């Protein structure tokens with residue numbers, strides 16, 4: 148595995164790989180690699196000849212009250228994990244390398260951001276879209292891998308790719324779950340034993356909500372039912388429960404006309420805020 152720190156070298160390497168007709172799979176990360184990243188990297192390995200992983204904690208996507216400095220970092224551990232997973236190039240630039248002084252432009256995301264987690268994080272997705280646009284131009288991947296656990300991020304980036312006619316294929320990778328259904332997350336370690344035991348009820352609530360939708364139950368009734376189910380079984384504080392079109396993330400008027408549906412949930416336990424979602428098609432009923 149080769150570690151690359153400069154934009155110039157990364158672009159040169161990607162150009163060379165493309166010149167010899169190699170397909171490039173890309174997994175952008177902010178480091179502190181966990182099993183979710185492992186799944187994305189394994190998927191990229193299956194579908195491409197070359198895999199590039201980037202590690203860059205992007206200051207632009209942190210709000211003033213979100214602690215950019217406290218974001219966990221461990222490059223030695225990340226290097227070992229990436230190597231073990233068979234990554235070909237690890238792109239690890241400094242903030243100065245990525246953001247030169249006197250920046251002239253910034254991408255603004257105009258849709259798909261006023262709901263779910265975007266609602267409480269103004270500017271967050273502008274930062275994500277800007278850095279991903281830059282990374283796509285640096286790494287020049289054929290395929291880029293993103294987890295559906297962050298379904299809103301996927302929706303925003305699919306919009307970015309379409310708006311700017313980017314020649315990148317975004318691959319949606321399904322959420323990886325524990326055996327009892329709980330979505331894997333680095334935050335799960337902050338749950339107490341008792342909270343960990345009831346946390347899978349979030350996924351059960353989504354599944355039961357989906358079944359109710361497919362049976363034709365009205366959306367407000369389903370949302371209320373899910374809220375009660377979560378409250379009764381977990382005692383967690385519900386941040387939101389939303390049922391929207393996917394990937395547009397708009398209110399659902401007619402179920403037949405939308406590509407997909409998302410049921411998304413965020414709930415606060417004593418020391419962890421967990422999110423989860425199900426994306427499915429109304430016609431096929433599948434995720």
Ligand code: PAF
Pocket residue numbers: 175176177203205208275278279297300
């Ligand atoms: O999902 C993440 O880790 C980040 O938002 C991303 C896509 C690497 C951009 O900084």
